[in-house]
Amino acid sequence: MSVDVEDDSVFLPDWAKEYAREVAGSILLSGSPGRIVKKYRDKTALTQRQVSQMTDVSRETVSRIENDKLDPSYQFIRSFTGVVVLSRAVKCYFAKSERMGNKVDLPYLERIALELDVKRKDFEEIAVSSLDSYDKKKKEVLRSLEV
Structure with a gap:
């Protein structure tokens, strides 16, 4: 069993296709798929309900x-x-945009969501959660550098 990731997708970067294979593969091949699901859910900073x-x-x-x-x-x-x-x-794109001083191109991220079969209504929730998580991590790193 494998998770389909379209190789001819227009907006999904190669690294995202590879990451999708890694995520799905690690769940499928793990002796404890639940532990892997929880690990990735924690990384997204989403609740079980979300x-x-x-x-x-x-x-x-x-x-x-x-x-x-x-x-x-x-x-x-x-x-x-x-x-x-x-x-x-979202996290990678936001970090890159922030570093380069560019505005975040939401339509681009929405097209990625579409290619990943993520519903439009879920896109906003994922984006907000991801950006909150990114900001928290960034603050932690900056605080650790001050010491």
Whole structure:
């Protein structure tokens, strides 16, 4: 079983395609897929409820998956991978735009979301959560450099 990532996608960068394969593969091949799902969910700074809404499963199902009481379905892995990859794309794109002094091109990120099959309504929530997470991490790093 593998997660389909279109090689001919127009807006999805090669690194994002590779990251999607890495995320899905690590879930599929792990002896503890729930631990991997939780690790990636924590990286996105999303709650179980948010992930459940984005992947069309109940919050309880996400909890059971994370506790290795239920194996994730193909559809869950596919949807969840899209969420994780989009979160990373938002963080990377924001950091690059910030470093170069450019404005963030939201339509570009929206097209990436579309190619990852992330729903429009979920895009905004993922973007906000990802940017909050990015800002917190940046502040932690800056504080550690002051010492």
